[in-house]
Amino acid sequence: MLGVNTVLKREFASYFATPIAYVFIFIFLVLSGVFTFYLGNFYERQQADLTPFFSFHPWLYLFLVPAVSMRLWSEERKSGTIELLMTLPLTKLEVIVGKFLAAWFFTGIALLLTFPLWITVNYLGEPDNGVILASYLGSWLMAGGFLAIGSCASALSKSQVIAFILCGVVCLLFILAGFPLVLNAFNDWVPAILVDTIASLSFLTHFTSVSKGVLSLRDILYFFSMIVFWLFTTAVVLELKQAN
Amino acid sequence: MIEVTHLQKRFGQLLAVDDISFKIVPGEILGFLGPNGAGKSTTMKMLTGFLAPTMGKVSIWGCDIETDKLSAQKQIGYLPEGTPAYEEMTPRSFLDFIAEVRGYNKSERVERIAFVTEIMALESVLDQRIETLSKGFKRRVGLAQAIIHDPKVLVLDEPTDGLDPNQKYQVREMIRGLSKDKIVIISTHILEEIAAVCTRVAIISNGKIVSDCTPRELEEKSRYHQAVTLKVKVQEDLSKFAGRLNDLDVVRSVEKNEWELLVIPEHKDGSLLPAIANLVKEEDWQLAELFQEKGRLDEVFRSITEGGPHVGS
Numbered sequence: 315m316l317g318v319n320t321v322l323k324r325e326f327a328s329y330f331a332t333p334i335a336y337v338f339i340f341i342f343l344v345l346s347g348v349f350t351f352y353l354g355n356f357y358e359r360q361q362a363d364l365t366p367f368f369s370f371h372p373w374l375y376l377f378l379v380p381a382v383s384m385r386l387w388s389e390e391r392k393s394g395t396i397e398l399l400m401t402l403p404l405t406k407l408e409v410i411v412g413k414f415l416a417a418w419f420f421t422g423i424a425l426l427l428t429f430p431l432w433i434t435v436n437y438l439g440e441p442d443n444g445v446i447l448a449s450y451l452g453s454w455l456m457a458g459g460f461l462a463i464g465s466c467a468s469a470l471s472k473s474q475v476i477a478f479i480l481c482g483v484v485c486l487l488f489i490l491a492g493f494p495l496v497l498n499a500f501n502d503w504v505p506a507i508l509v510d511t512i513a514s515l516s517f518l519t520h521f522t523s524v525s526k527g528v529l530s531l532r533d534i535l536y537f538f539s540m541i542v543f544w545l546f547t548t549a550v551v552l553e554l555k556q557a558n
Numbered sequence: 559m560i561e562v563t564h565l566q567k568r569f570g571q572l573l574a575v576d577d578i579s580f581k582i583v584p585g586e587i588l589g590f591l592g593p594n595g596a597g598k599s600t601t602m603k604m605l606t607g608f609l610a611p612t613m614g615k616v617s618i619w620g621c622d623i624e625t626d627k628l629s630a631q632k633q634i635g636y637l638p639e640g641t642p643a644y645e646e647m648t649p650r651s652f653l654d655f656i657a658e659v660r661g662y663n664k665s666e667r668v669e670r671i672a673f674v675t676e677i678m679a680l681e682s683v684l685d686q687r688i689e690t691l692s693k694g695f696k697r698r699v700g701l702a703q704a705i706i707h708d709p710k711v712l713v714l715d716e717p718t719d720g721l722d723p724n725q726k727y728q729v730r731e732m733i734r735g736l737s738k739d740k741i742v743i744i745s746t747h748i749l750e751e752i753a754a755v756c757t758r759v760a761i762i763s764n765g766k767i768v769s770d771c772t773p774r775e776l777e778e779k780s781r782y783h784q785a786v787t788l789k790v791k792v793q794e795d796l797s798k799f800a801g802r803l804n805d806l807d808v809v810r811s812v813e814k815n816e817w818e819l820l821v822i823p824e825h826k827d828g829s830l831l832p833a834i835a836n837l838v839k840e841e842d843w844q845l846a847e848l849f850q851e852k853g854r855l856d857e858v859f860r861s862i863t864e865g866g867p868h869v870g871s
Contacts, residue, residue: 324655331646394642401606403631
């Protein structure tokens, strides 16, 4: 598992070797500000918490995470470096996990850079900082789930555009599965247990509680199993590509 | 030692590699020669573990490429076709990454990088982004990463493709300079390269090995092997000379060009040149040049891969 660290370091450095990292972080910060203050009515609510900030994260990730994950494998395939990487004495698991962790830490950094918001609420009032910390952790876990889906989408195609769209669509499905509008449409004619299953697969269902600061073991397990499942699927996709 | 047995690769309907078997022993520099799309790269991709074979086995010093992949890959240095590299990195950071994967610690890595930098003459570009480098330098970076761990097996897919003559010469010198206990496999469609570096040449056509011999034996297969060329001083002499040469027992045929006569021997036993030399002396012919051909690889290559003019025995 030493290889994970090597791959992780290289991959992480490559984000910052190109403008991608800076553009991504800039847009992430601007948009999270816009969402929080304009759409989330941060001031008008007169409450010292970051709920308006966190509740928009699933939507923010919906189009920002695919932008990070689309290059994970597509770029390697396009430039041919995948041939180099896969013929080095590294296991597939090491490469997949190393790449994923690099992307995950990178989004973690973008998330951490929203700290001025945290300072702002602490200046304006007395928020529950435990809740905020739990929400940050939950948001980062959710980003991991999105990224793992993106990793799989990227492994499927040589084209980054296709990887982006594919990841976006799958992530959207996983968000919508918990959207009240969608669930109501099912309520009338589908057994309740099935509706619950659909809802329990959704990012939104699990993140709603997280954004209120309740980080339960169930939600943590959900996000981790999402990550493991999609990284495993990435491995299967890569294996199939190797055979053909 | 490398052992390849009944290797096969199928892409849907296409049989890219069709039941290839061969052995390579240390010290051999094997050249894969073949037209584009013959299966050279596919074979190399299976040797290095990038593609899984549809059937058959590859064993690198006893390590099976499928069941014991990492041990096999540790012994291989590989330059994929087109020299892919992480373009946003500098050669120094790129080589450092490769060396780290190859299991070297920090001080060893500095040493290894210094070593390959010296061999490949990369000093001047070591801290420049790879994307800004010329083709020749990129290729050298690719070769440097392939040899950084002093591998027992070196697999180079078209190592001199697209390089200028000086760079080609340097790369060939480097390959020839490798120590004698290594196995080198290169693929190429450049014929002169085979004679210049390889100790053995396997011609691949339509996924099959159609010829496996030394470059010299390959030349001997040419119908021009030991043929003699006479360049005349006066063009009027051509027909007269050709007539006299045709009368010799050792001559199979005579081909006429503008200033030259190409005499094909009846038997490849070295009897043609002395016979012609004798005749020239007796008749006191005035010649600009007289020389013996080694054989024409391009002609052999064409006849083997296209089933063109019959190969003389």
